[in-house]
Amino acid sequence: MKIRYFAWVRERVGKPEEEIELPADVATVAELMDWLAGRGEEYAYAFENRTVIRAAIDRTHVRPETTIGRASEIAFFPPMTGG
């Protein structure tokens, strides 16, 4: 599964994207954030305040409690500031 990071989440993690093997006990977006946060210092820093981080599954906004299912791409990013 491809994970993509944008803006300061990308800067903190130190890469724009990566391929991961989703652990069997990770079912939701919130659980994925918990798992990612445990992968090292840079991830812990990126995901230290999980309530502000937004997520998208296959390019659609989702809530943290959303089940990941057969997603091919999950993105994490700060609140948007376009327009």
Added chain:
Amino acid sequence: MTTTVRLQRERFDAAAESAKLTRGRSDIGAVVTFTGICRGEEAGAPIAALTLEHYPDMAEEEIARHVAEACARWPLLGVTVIHRYGRIVPGEDIVLVVTASSHRQAAFAAAEFLMDYLKTRAPFWKQVEKSGAKNWVAAKDSDDAAAARWRGKAAE
């Protein structure tokens, strides 16, 4: 019904985009054109530039979803949305929304709706260059509130 969604690094010509929507038609009675421009200062301090990062595929899909929603809510005859990314200096255009309808109410409301959603739901992130430092712009509660007021509201 003509809808155009474009993400680009290059500048755009608001007048030309507006003219494109109305050319050769006599059913359009109102066109609203909104242009968002990069200001030269923030909180009293001059800024050098804004850099916009975006999530390419999702940005296009997300904007198209909101254009479709605007078309479902109001009797629109044409919509154009152009959003720039990359480095933008003060005075340059950032975003364009053009809405066309037979009457002004729908055109005004749809343009405002689209801008409110672009601010809070389109995956773009602004970084400001100021005093030699680059900082990510924080999302504003007032923008969330502006987008929230359209929820559950029927077309007028």
